[in-house]
Amino acid sequence: MIDVGIVEDNVKIRNLIQRYLDMQENLSCKIAVDSVEEMLEHLKEHDPPNVMLMDIQLPGMSGIEGIGIIKKEYPDIEIIMLTIYHDSHKIFDSLCAGASGYLLKHTTLPEIKNSIENLAEGGAPMSPQIARKVIEYFSAQEPQKKPVSDLTAREQDIVTGLVDGLSYKLIADRFDISIDTVRAHIRNIYKKLHVNSKAEVIAKSLRGEI
Amino acid sequence: MIDVGIVEDNVKIRNLIQRYLDMQENLSCKIAVDSVEEMLEHLKEHDPPNVMLMDIQLPGMSGIEGIGIIKKEYPDIEIIMLTIYHDSHKIFDSLCAGASGYLLKHTTLPEIKNSIENLAEGGAPMSPQIARKVIEYFSAQEPQKKPVSDLTAREQDIVTGLVDGLSYKLIADRFDISIDTVRAHIRNIYKKLHVNSKAEVIAKSLRGEI
DNA sequence: GAGCCAATCACATCTTCATGTGAATGAACA
DNA sequence: TGTTCATTCACATGAAGATGTGATTGGCTC
Numbered sequence: 061m062i063d064v065g066i067v068e069d070n071v072k073i074r075n076l077i078q079r080y081l082d083m084q085e086n087l088s089c090k091i092a093v094d095s096v097e098e099m100l101e102h103l104k105e106h107d108p109p110n111v112m113l114m115d116i117q118l119p120g121m122s123g124i125e126g127i128g129i130i131k132k133e134y135p136d137i138e139i140i141m142l143t144i145y146h147d148s149h150k151i152f153d154s155l156c157a158g159a160s161g162y163l164l165k166h167t168t169l170p171e172i173k174n175s176i177e178n179l180a181e182g183g184a185p186m187s188p189q190i191a192r193k194v195i196e197y198f199s200a201q202e203p204q205k206k207p208v209s210d211l212t213a214r215e216q217d218i219v220t221g222l223v224d225g226l227s228y229k230l231i232a233d234r235f236d237i238s239i240d241t242v243r244a245h246i247r248n249i250y251k252k253l254h255v256n257s258k259a260e261v262i263a264k265s266l267r268g269e270i
Numbered sequence: 271m272i273d274v275g276i277v278e279d280n281v282k283i284r285n286l287i288q289r290y291l292d293m294q295e296n297l298s299c300k301i302a303v304d305s306v307e308e309m310l311e312h313l314k315e316h317d318p319p320n321v322m323l324m325d326i327q328l329p330g331m332s333g334i335e336g337i338g339i340i341k342k343e344y345p346d347i348e349i350i351m352l353t354i355y356h357d358s359h360k361i362f363d364s365l366c367a368g369a370s371g372y373l374l375k376h377t378t379l380p381e382i383k384n385s386i387e388n389l390a391e392g393g394a395p396m397s398p399q400i401a402r403k404v405i406e407y408f409s410a411q412e413p414q415k416k417p418v419s420d421l422t423a424r425e426q427d428i429v430t431g432l433v434d435g436l437s438y439k440l441i442a443d444r445f446d447i448s449i450d451t452v453r454a455h456i457r458n459i460y461k462k463l464h465v466n467s468k469a470e471v472i473a474k475s476l477r478g479e480i
Numbered sequence: 481g482a483g484c485c486a487a488t489c490a491c492a493t494c495t496t497c498a499t500g501t502g503a504a505t506g507a508a509c510a
Numbered sequence: 511t512g513t514t515c516a517t518t519c520a521c522a523t524g525a526a527g528a529t530g531t532g533a534t535t536g537g538c539t540c
Binding site for chain 1: 362365366367368369370371388390391393394395396398399401402404405408409431432434435436437465467468469470472473476477478
């Protein structure tokens, strides 16, 4: 049984969703309020729900601010935004604040039910339109540079050691080889990467350039 | 009518999907090959499909490399990855390269059909597991935008120098101070960050922990 | 089987780093 | 006005790193 909470200031919509969800066999929806503040009050005295449907435009604190506060206090609550807003800023702010899903308000009741189940199974429900924006975020990013490390497996081991902040001695111990071998590998790594210090190798590696 | 192409090296899977899709009223799937190279050959002489299903592990060029090449030549083709890989790197590399969807191979045929329709309607089909990773990318990214570095401005300058792979001498030159001053700053930085080597400072910095 | 290369080890030398100790200046703050 | 702290510099020492010049082994390839 998945326990659902709702924060939504439109009474009609709120009641409709609550009744529908609470009617389902595998869901329970006992708490539906019209502001984050009210929900926080409620949470002080009751068990937290598993999933929360949250509007963005709310009286008092906005839903996005609410995510942060609720996730901080009750990190196990999974929050799905349910809103009319589909602009990138609100979407990304919500996701960054910790929302696990984002549905537009034209979503049908059965779809909302599916989304909640989907979430409980480790998914992340999103309206298709939202998913598209999220995906486009990535292709808008700079085209990935090709790492193509010419490094051998052993050389990459050594790099890992360097990134972990180990001295040559400790790297030698970790891989059970002599410190001179470590030195030899490092010399080859420097040559291949065209660098000449540990620092540059670590920097390159952490920038994903290896 | 949506025209679909398939790049998949497993003949059984490829034929199965092709036959199923081509059987649908609103879909057509005439071209199904087992490598990106073959697909590129085909595209030279035929109209490009609207949607392409693409595996990652392929003979010759990988599917991820393929995305970039195909999207560059034929930007209107929407590419859905269809693969067994669910590791973050492959997901994000694919999306950054320009994929519009990402499905895991256990996806059923009707779900694949839905995904193609979803894509045509401006959505971005993703297996729930994938959607979750994509969403988590955001909440993992932003939250600590200000890691509250206790470092002074000068100390941060020095850190920048270290990250750039400079020696103390070069850092001293860059900021026109003596090497002993650089040493002094670095000692303070080490104390504040609780580390004791250049390597750790660089690692912390590039991980955004400063 | 000659040649190439990854992986291993050794020795030597010079540079750079890490750390300890100490101190002067000047701005900020109570 | 005295204290705190960032910034600057100095000297010293042992540890770690960078670089040069070797060598041996085993796998792969032409």
